[in-house]
Amino acid sequence: SQTIHQWPATLVQPVGSPLSLECTVEGTSNPNLYWYRQAAGRGLQLLFYSVGIGQISSEVPQNLSASRPQDRQFILSSKKLLLSDSGFYLCAWRDGGTGNTGELFFGEGSRLTVL
């Protein structure tokens, strides 16, 4: 069966410090991978998606970047965190391929607090 792991679960970082959130998927190949952010009491905002190794698409301009060094690994990074980067970050995967719909499977989330 497929699983998705995301870490760390909780992170408190000072403004201006770097960030690295990691996500790995097991039990599937060539998944589409996603990073969403959820501000307190808000919906899920799509940040990045990837349809293959090294292929990253950004949905919104921001202080964050994403990378996909391996087929089932997706990393969310920042060189210098801002207060506004605080939130609940969710990694997700879906069966790959263009034109594909179907369920999006989420990780358990990483709560980032920037002080």
Next chain:
Amino acid sequence: GESVGLHLPTLSVQEGDNSIINCAYSNSASDYFIWYKQESGKGPQFIIDIRSNMDKRQGQRVTVLLNKTVKHLSLQIAATQPGDSAVYFCAENMDQTGANNLFFGTGTRLTVIP
């Protein structure tokens, strides 16, 4: 871009009653919709989905209705239980370069009163 929105941010229901959560979408080209449930501090979990060639789909205690004429989606939960208390999101599938991506509404918080 087009967005998915919800009519009500909060909903309180008595245990055992039926719940109806509504969602409006604006992209008439969307061909697939999903409802997710999110408990506090956790990732969203799939509840039920529906394709645009259908107007109704039933699961266990849940029913999703799709009205393409008015671009409206609803989730009905029968005999609501305390464990149903959570935030519910609708999402629509949009075709983007190289991928079909899901875009989520703001969410409705459902509180079940024992």
